[in-house]
């Protein structure tokens with residue numbers, strides 16, 4: 504199953520747009536031209552406020568819906584959307600873990616039956632049952648769980664089982680969309696540690712989607728920051744955390760309470776995220792940006808800053824004011 508990847512990327516999202524056409528309303532461009540890559544063995548964190556388009560992007564990335572524009576390739580092959588409830592791309596090894604584990608577990612079937620569904624056909628006979636036991640063991644669940652139904656487990660256990668279900672087809676990559684948001688605090692840490700441990704052990708790629716920058720900071724190699732349908736900054740996580748180059752990334756970092764020797768109360772960003780049906784022209788962050796100036800009314804640049812990128816005119820020395828505050 505592990506075919507070579509030509510370009511070095513496992514998942515390549517290029518100029519993707521997702522537009523909804525709700526009845527009685529104008530079109531909603533939830534994803535407005537996003538490009539993002541995940542390499543084998545890499546964890547990429549995608550972070551942004553609620554409504555910025557993270558789930559819309561995840562759904563098209565995994566093939567559950569078609570993008571309105573742009574292309575998605577996995578292991579060098581285009582992803583063809585097959586629709587909700589059909590397993591779209593198991594043959595290319597991309598699986599999804601949802602916020603609500605019920606979305607990936609059928610409440611009317613035993614856990615064992617559902618895990619067996621995902622085990623590749625190349626595993627035959629008694630080895631299939633053994634594989635199910637191995638999967639349960641990997642996620643820290645007892646073998647007896649195979650005979651039970653999803654409702655017989657707690658939220659944290661269900662998410663472990665959903666992770667086992669995602670691992671069954673031996674994927675090369677996981678897209679995890681807010682996988683711990685619905686769980687209580689103690690289960691959150693356990694499930695994140697489990698997921699990250701498995702991804703690292705199995706050398707998989709992962710796109711980890713979250714509204715929680717402090718969590719993404721803990722686990723991601725690279726962080727992409729999304730605002731109102733666009734990626735505004737992508738950088739190695741440590742660089743982004745210590746020297747953000749987009750004012751929105753700065754605002755997200757400032758919103759995280761700091762403890763330790765230099766405690767700091769969170770500073771919340773003023774204003775609301777605009778409705779994507781009425782997105783501001785030019786830089787979409789402009790109405791909330793403390794540094795907005797002339798060129799921001801134009802399309803923001805996607806500036807390559809050497810291994811990282813930021814869509815902000817402040818980083819363009821040709822146009823930025825000479826007294827530029829750090830983002």
Ligand SMILES: Nc1ncnc2c1ncn2[C@@H]1O[C@H](COP(=O)(O)OP(=O)(O)OP(=O)(O)O)[C@@H](O)[C@H]1O
Nearest residue numbers: 523525531533552553554555556557558559560779
């Ligand atoms: N089926 C739909 N029809 C119309 N608008 C939609 C639809 N699905 C999502 N949207 C809108 O698209 C935008 C992006 O939604 P999306 O769920 O992708 O964001 P998100 O960042 O994942 O937010 P959350 O974390 O709250 O799920 C929002 O404004 C949302 O209201």
